[in-house]
Amino acid sequence: MITDRLSLGLQLLRIIVAFMVGGYAINECTQGFSSEKWPTVKGKVTSSTIKEVFTRSGTSHHEADIHYQYVVDGKTFKADRIIFGGANFRSPKELIEKFKADKPVEVHYKPGEPSVACLETGVNFTVLIPLVAFGGILAFMAFADMSKSMQPNSSIGPRPASNSSGLAQPKMQQVKGIILFTGLVAAIFGFKYGINAIHFGAIPGNAIAIVVLVGGGFLFVTFISLLPAAAGMLARARRFDLAEKVAKLNTKIASTMSAHSYETAVAYGLQAEIAQEQMKYPQALELSKKALNVLACRPKVDLAVNKFDDSTNRMIKESTIRYEKHYNDTESLCNESYGSILFDMGMYGDALTHAEKAKRLAQDNLRNAAAPDQAGTKRALAGALALRGKIELAIGSPENAKSDLQESIRLRKEIPHQFEEYLAASMADLASAYCVQSEFRMAERTIEEGLKIVEGSNKPSHRLAKAKLRAQLADVKMGMGQLSNAESLLMESLDVREELLPAGHPEIAKTYLSMAKLRDLQGKQRDAIGYRRSAGEMLTNCFGPQYQAV
Incomplete structure (x- = not known):
């Protein structure tokens, strides 16, 4: 797929967002827990209203907008914080009823920095817990994927005996990810019980606004970066209906942002590959042509x-x-x-x-x-x-x-x-070239190497690569006169292809043609005719009657 190189950038974005979310949550926890021991002073609510906040999508929600003032050492301060962590998920009506305008209130202020204050001590965990969980999940995904991607390619060179299945490393990465996530949760609880001895400066309102805006931007970038990777992952798992929907959303976002961008071309190309796998060839051609047109019309740098x-x-x-x-x-x-x-x-x-x-x-x-x-x-x-x-x-x-x-x-x-399956598929094609020139031993060795690359994996893409290699090995066995071995290999290949590919797929038709060739060699002409007829019907349904003349 053309999305494989997006992985590293996505991992880095996850790490950045995780640290931003974690930093904000830790600061709020620090101030909130410390506020329980802060001095208090009498203050007064200056305004208490419910405001309507509109989102960019046109929807709206209501929030309590409460302001108060207080005097410390003869200096008047103004603030609007109810509780650290924010007052989200709390009823605005209940808040303005509790803190009515002109009502005297008890204000908790930070020693040495009286501009930092709150009306309620502690932390609003209904806001912070989802943030911490979100940041933890992002960090878990990023570090687990990055650690996995830094491992040597298991398909190249000798393999350790303990990892011959290719599955031990992913399991190890899951363990590392779980340890990391557990460590993040433990760190949060450590702050809850031991942070009072440490004093951090409060985050000014403008800084919070900047963090929210920047964090929102990173989240949006993360989201749109995740879409092509998710579509590619779903396609490799043969979840084409869902992959198609994700790819369409990705294309709509990319083309709306910029009609002639690199991302838009990638989006159309990804859609084309998914349509091709679904045997929607006219649609695949149209989408692929759109990708090329986007690149042809790209802005020229001068x-x-x-x-x-x-x-x-x-x-x-x-x-x-x-x-x-x-x-x-x-x-x-x-x-x-x-x-x-x-x-x-x-x-x-x-x-x-x-x-x-x-x-x-x-x-x-x-x-x-x-x-x-x-x-x-x-x-x-x-x-x-x-x-x-x-x-x-x-x-x-x-x-x-x-x-x-x-x-x-x-x-x-x-x-x-x-992706190892691409390498294995190329080896199957090379073996086919050897076979055409009757270099059967070279073809056999090439196929054996390809099978070792994808052995032990049950991923659909790897199973299909193995099916292609086995089908090619069957051709080699036919050339060497080992017809019984060839039949066994073809049946294995056909079973996998019929399980994982859409009905009537060209690769299934090719397997039928190989079966027809085998039946001819076995002297079973009637069976051979049946296989050729079925293959011809599949190819005609896919590409039209003109395909038979090719």
Whole structure:
């Protein structure tokens, strides 16, 4: 998916928001618990009303707006705090009834800083507990995901015997996340019972407003950053109905914010990939074309350097390189996605054109040593080469296909964090190229390596990669005359594909065609005809009668 590189930025945003929420909650707890021992003075409520607060969505709610004044050491102070943590979730009517205008009240003020005061001591935990829980969950998600992403890629190189299943590491990350979350909760309770000996300055009203605004901005950024990642995760889990809804929401938000942004192109591309998986090929083509049109109409950077000092010129140049690099990588990925849809539809010439363009864009970025995120560019180039290899194999150029697929696999092995199923799928395609040239032993070794990459995992995407490898291994066994082994492998592959893929999916049709080939070799022509007829009906339903002529 084209969303895999959004993960790190999302994790950092989670950490930032978690610390902001935690900092606010700790300060409120500190002041609230300390207020129980603060001196008191007589004060007077100057105003007590209920105000209507409107949200940006047009809805409204009511809040108590209570102001009071008091005198400390001959100086008059004004305040509006009822209790630390805020008065949310409390009835405004009850509050203004309790603190009526002109009513004398007892004010608790902070020693040494009498401008900090409250009418009720303690903390409003109905506000702070959800905040702390929200911050804790964000921190749990961020640190668990980040710790997991920093582990060496389990699919490259030798594996420790204790982790051969690939499942021990995620469990360990869950344990670390639970420990982290428990530590955060313990820290809050530690403040509750031991904070009175420590004195922190109160947060001024303007600072609180800034924190709320900035925090709200971060929360919004976190939300919109989460959408494409969530859609991608749901798609990999084969939850396409829900993935489609999330992807549509993501596209609507991104296109509303900026019609020609990098995020909008990614959003359309993600929608296209989900539609492709659902066999909605015309819709997938339309969405993928929209992604490419967004990138074609992107604002061109034409910053005149040499008009500023050297430091500014260097900063402008670096920003320009980074800007173009992100767009070029995304354009490469979108061309690959568009070409992949065309390839599925049997339009190999057009698919090859877009695969070539995707390759050229990624190669240009990779040659630019000054451009950041070489891993992202390698990922884009690997995808373009893998697509080109599949097309070359389909049009009868196995030698070229081998070269491109070998390079794609080499690049993927250099990428520290990636989706193993893509690497395994490329190995299945490379084995197919070996098979065409009767290099059965090489094909067998390549498939065995691919199976080791995704072994022990029950993720749907990994199971489908294993099904592809087993189907290809069946072709190898047929070439070697081991027909009984081939039949067993094809049945395993077919069971997985029929379980996880929509009915009539092209990959199921391809498995039927392989079964037809096997039945021919077994001398069971009637069965072979039945499999070919079923495969033909599936492909015709997907792509129309013209597909049969391809």
